[in-house]
Amino acid sequence: MKVLVPxxxxxxxxxxxxxxxxxxxxxxxxxxxxxxxFDEIAIEEAVxxxxxxxxxxxxxxxxxxxxxxxxxxxxxxxGADRAILIETDAELQPLAxxxxxKALVDKEQPGLVxxxxxxxxxxxxxxxxxxxxxxxxxxxxxxxxxxLTADSVAVTRxxxxxxxxxxxxxxxxxxxxxxxxEPRYVTLPNIMKAKKKQMDVIKPADLGVxxxxxxxxxxxxxxxxxxxxxxxxxxxxLVDKLKNEAKVIx
Numbered sequence: 001m002k003v004l005v006p007x008x009x010x011x012x013x014x015x016x017x018x019x020x021x022x023x024x025x026x027x028x029x030x031x032x033x034x035x036x037x038f039d040e041i042a043i044e045e046a047v048x049x050x051x052x053x054x055x056x057x058x059x060x061x062x063x064x065x066x067x068x069x070x071x072x073x074x075x076x077x078x079g080a081d082r083a084i085l086i087e088t089d090a091e092l093q094p095l096a097x098x099x100x101x102k103a104l105v106d107k108e109q110p111g112l113v114x115x116x117x118x119x120x121x122x123x124x125x126x127x128x129x130x131x132x133x134x135x136x137x138x139x140x141x142x143x144x145x146x147x148l149t150a151d152s153v154a155v156t157r158x159x160x161x162x163x164x165x166x167x168x169x170x171x172x173x174x175x176x177x178x179x180x181x182e183p184r185y186v187t188l189p190n191i192m193k194a195k196k197k198q199m200d201v202i203k204p205a206d207l208g209v210x211x212x213x214x215x216x217x218x219x220x221x222x223x224x225x226x227x228x229x230x231x232x233x234x235x236x237x238l239v240d241k242l243k244n245e246a247k248v249i250x
Contacts, residue, residue, distance in 0.1 A: 001111035001150075001170075002057045003046040005080065006101055007039040009064055009071040010121040023219045026121075035071045038116025040078070041176045044183040045146055046114050047079030054148050055112075057081050061104060063097050065089055069199065076194035077186045083199040088211060090204075094122075096211040098130035103207035105135055110171060112153065117142055117175040128175035138168040142177045 011017055012032040020027050035043075049055040060075035062068040063086040072083035086100050105113065118125035132139035140146075140155030144163070147154040153172055156165045158179070204211045232238045 001055050002059060002108060003049065003055050003112045003114060004059050004061060004101075004105065004108060004110040005039070005042050005046050005075065006061050006063070006097070006113070006115045006127070007043060007071055007075050008036040008116070008119045008121075009033050009062065009068045010036045010119055013037060013120055019220050019222050023221055025217065025220050033067065033070075035074050036116050036119045036121075038118060038120070038176055038178070040116075040183045041178065041180050042114040042116050042174075043075050043078045043080060044181050045176060046112075048181065049112075049146070049148055050079065054150075059084065059108060059110065061086065061101070063088065063092055063100050069201075072199060073191070073194045074186065076197045076199075077190040078184060079190075080197075082197055085199065085201045086204060086207070087201050088204050090211050091213050092211060093213050093215055094124045094126035095130055095214060096209070097127050098134055099209045100204060100207060100211065101127070101131050102134040103209050105131075105171075107207075112148070112171060113137070113173045114146075115173075115175055117177055128173055132173040135171075135173070137171050137173045139173040139175070140166050140168055141175045143174050144177050144179045146174060146180065 010033065011028055012034040015031055018027045043060065046055065046058045050058055058080045060072050060080040060083045062072050066087060068085055072085060076083055084104065113131065115128050117128065128141060129139060140153070140157055142157045143155045144158050145156035152167055152169055153174070154165055154167050155174055156163055158177055232241060
């Protein structure tokens with residue numbers, strides 16, 4: 001069984017992002033980039049399934065600029081067998097990525113697609129659901145546990161009331177949550193091995209997909225700074241302020 005794992009190149013989670021002076025977006029010049037943490041969890045889960053002998057091949061795929069090859073090499077260092085880069089300089093929105101992945105699913109015929117539930121740059125949480133809709137596959141989102149068999153997969157997912165387990169027929173789409181696993185440390189020998197693994201580079205046109213943006217960003221701005229707190233003399237003063245001055249925003 002093949003497993004397809006989309007990975008995204010994003011600004012590293014340790015970096016404090018800054019908005020461009022013209023408000024057109026986030027400044028990523030000379031900023032450290034890395035794999036989206038949720039996608040790293042997805043790769044780890046796919047590799048673990050392969051180590052159990054259920055999965056035969058793990059394919060990492062990324063959509064974006066040439067530098068995404070670094071992200072794919074990281075995925076192969078974790079344990080992916082090969083990688084595919086859909087190279088484009090265009091701004092990719094969730095629907096465009098889902099269409100590209102759908103074309104790739106039609107070509108590769110994986111038994112399972114595992115991807116992060118969202119990217120930490122745009123926080124859209126849409127690509128997995130859109131891919132499932134386009135392909136007609138069943139989906140299990142926010143997975144905290146995955147149990148795969150030859151013809152089905154049981155996904156334990158986190159919901160408001162606790163945990164829910166759904167059983168999906170294959171092929172299926174799964175999006176990963178933080179508590180699914182803890183990605184392994186990438187060792188130097190595995191980084192060197194990843195350099196020798198196969199990486200194919202294709203264009204959106206090769207898949208017959210139009211990636212033109214459907215949504216226009218009008219302005220990006222930082223959230224307002226928090227106002228300073230105040231001190232009260234005693235509990236009675238605090239109660240009075242909470243009762244008479246505190247504003248409830250609903």
